[in-house]
Amino acid sequence: MNIRNPRTGLEDYKLQVDSAQQIELSTHDIRAAQISWHEKGVAYRVDVISKWLSEIKKAEKEIVAALTSDTGRENLSRLEFNAICGLLQGWMFAAPNLLKQKEVRASETNPTVDILQQLSPYALVGVISPWNFPLLLALMDTIPALLAGSGVILKPSEVTPRFIDPLEKTIKAVPELNAIIKLARGAADTGKAIVQQVDALCFTGSVATGRKIAAACADRFIPAFLELGGKDPAIVLPDADIDMATDAILRSCAGAGGQACQSLERIYVHSSLHDEFIEVLTQKAKQVTLNTTSINDGILGPIIFKNQAEIIDAHVQDALAKGAKKIGDDVLENNTGGIWARPIILTNVDHTMDVMRNETFGPLMPIMSFDKIEEAIRLANDSIYGLSASVFSKDVEQAIEVASKIDAGAISINDGSLTTKVFDAEKNAFKYSGMNGSRMGEAGLMRFFRKKAILIQRDRPQRIDEV
Numbered sequence: 266m267n268i269r270n271p272r273t274g275l276e277d278y279k280l281q282v283d284s285a286q287q288i289e290l291s292t293h294d295i296r297a298a299q300i301s302w303h304e305k306g307v308a309y310r311v312d313v314i315s316k317w318l319s320e321i322k323k324a325e326k327e328i329v330a331a332l333t334s335d336t337g338r339e340n341l342s343r344l345e346f347n348a349i350c351g352l353l354q355g356w357m358f359a360a361p362n363l364l365k366q367k368e369v370r371a372s373e374t375n376p377t378v379d380i381l382q383q384l385s386p387y388a389l390v391g392v393i394s395p396w397n398f399p400l401l402l403a404l405m406d407t408i409p410a411l412l413a414g415s416g417v418i419l420k421p422s423e424v425t426p427r428f429i430d431p432l433e434k435t436i437k438a439v440p441e442l443n444a445i446i447k448l449a450r451g452a453a454d455t456g457k458a459i460v461q462q463v464d465a466l467c468f469t470g471s472v473a474t475g476r477k478i479a480a481a482c483a484d485r486f487i488p489a490f491l492e493l494g495g496k497d498p499a500i501v502l503p504d505a506d507i508d509m510a511t512d513a514i515l516r517s518c519a520g521a522g523g524q525a526c527q528s529l530e531r532i533y534v535h536s537s538l539h540d541e542f543i544e545v546l547t548q549k550a551k552q553v554t555l556n557t558t559s560i561n562d563g564i565l566g567p568i569i570f571k572n573q574a575e576i577i578d579a580h581v582q583d584a585l586a587k588g589a590k591k592i593g594d595d596v597l598e599n600n601t602g603g604i605w606a607r608p609i610i611l612t613n614v615d616h617t618m619d620v621m622r623n624e625t626f627g628p629l630m631p632i633m634s635f636d637k638i639e640e641a642i643r644l645a646n647d648s649i650y651g652l653s654a655s656v657f658s659k660d661v662e663q664a665i666e667v668a669s670k671i672d673a674g675a676i677s678i679n680d681g682s683l684t685t686k687v688f689d690a691e692k693n694a695f696k697y698s699g700m701n702g703s704r705m706g707e708a709g710l711m712r713f714f715r716k717k718a719i720l721i722q723r724d725r726p727q728r729i730d731e732v
Contacts, residue, residue, distance in 0.1 A: 274602025303414035335425035338566030377724035391463035495652030517681025519628035577627035651695025
């Protein structure tokens with residue numbers, strides 16, 4: 266496959282695609298190694314992962330450079346690299362405590378029976394990850410699966426595959442790890458081949474693809490852990506601090522060019538604050554710069570996936586055709602072949618518009634006013650998505666009350682997109698934003714196990730003629 270560079274628009278990288286037969290051979294090798302990987306225990310696995318972390322740190326320059334080429338942004342690539350190192354350290358610390366051997370206990374319902382609980386990991390986990398944060402989202406599921414005792418076959422997105430090569434070098438530098446995790450290269454057909462070989466599947470991406478994967482996994486009777494799209498709402502209550510709220514909302518909406526599933530994409534502002542809120546947000550949005558001239562200058566990098574730029578533009582045009590007003594310059598800017606999107610405010614919007622109903626994945630900020638809190642909650646819940654949300658108010662108890670009525674898995678109070686910083690709080694996606702166990706908190710590791718109960722009769726078993 267020829268791979269496009271997001272800064273230049275040129276196809277300057279070739280990706281060698283793995284065949285279904287190669288995928289099958291890789292999964293057979295992983296299964297052969299997984300039995301020993303599990304039986305040697307969590308302390309052994311932590312030791313191997315620790316060696317891997319050392320190799321990753323040695324390869325920092327090469328990995329960050331590849332990520333930078335993949336995404337067209339250097340600062341976020343460094344943050345992404347550091348986040349993975351932190352996740353590795355966090356899971357290595359947590360895993361031994363979570364996986365302590367359970368003691369035999371007496372049954373509460375039958376005093377002659379003892380219970381021994383065991384955890385049986387899925388032998389082979391497939392991970393299919395997206396293009397917006399290539400390294401972070403590739404390893405967020407992979408790391409806990411490995412520590413659980415599973416083998417992993419990982420397919421990063423074909424849109425941003427340059428980082429695969431240096432990452433694979435770090436894996437091959439640790440022979441014990443190289444036997445238990447394999448990287449797969451390719452697009453949809455590669456993903457389909459993986460689904461046919463694994464015992465559980467983790468997917469991060471669009472709702473449309475997620476539904477296909479869920480159906481394929483259901484057909485094979487294997488679990489699918491899905492983290493899908495979002496259309497996250499922000500509710501700004503009448504007592505909110507406008508300066509703080511606009512800071513948080515601008516960062517969440519436009520940070521990373523809006524190319525994050527937990528970006529805020531709908532803003533509901535109380536009518537008493539509406540005009541001032543827009544004025545303050547407009548002034549702050551004007552200060553956001555693009556890194557068109559130099560990758561180290563400017564805040565926002567390019568739109569990584571060219572097709573996404575077309576969706577962003579289509580949402581703007583649809584809104585304007587239906588009566589919305591745009592504050593700011595043209596949304597998209599073409600520069601040396603790359604496409605950048607500026608943070609743009611849209612007013613006079615409503616829920617007939619695509620920009621209020623469908624995931625944009627860009628730095629658009631559509632704003633509606635409301636008079637009653639119940640109206641804001643109704644609008645926030647008028648969506649097929651339920652990933653996350655935000656509520657702004659000086660009265661934290663009131664904000665919590667509003668948050669408890671929003672159909673979403675994580676609600677940030679007086680901030681936006683806190684799930685990018687807080688990994689130890691379990692959350693489940695609502696509606697079409699995903700399904701099955703949380704990738705955060707203890708569940709992020711424990712979801713890779715089936716629970717086994719060994720029941721030990723300490724007395725004489727019951728006879729057929731006994732009641």
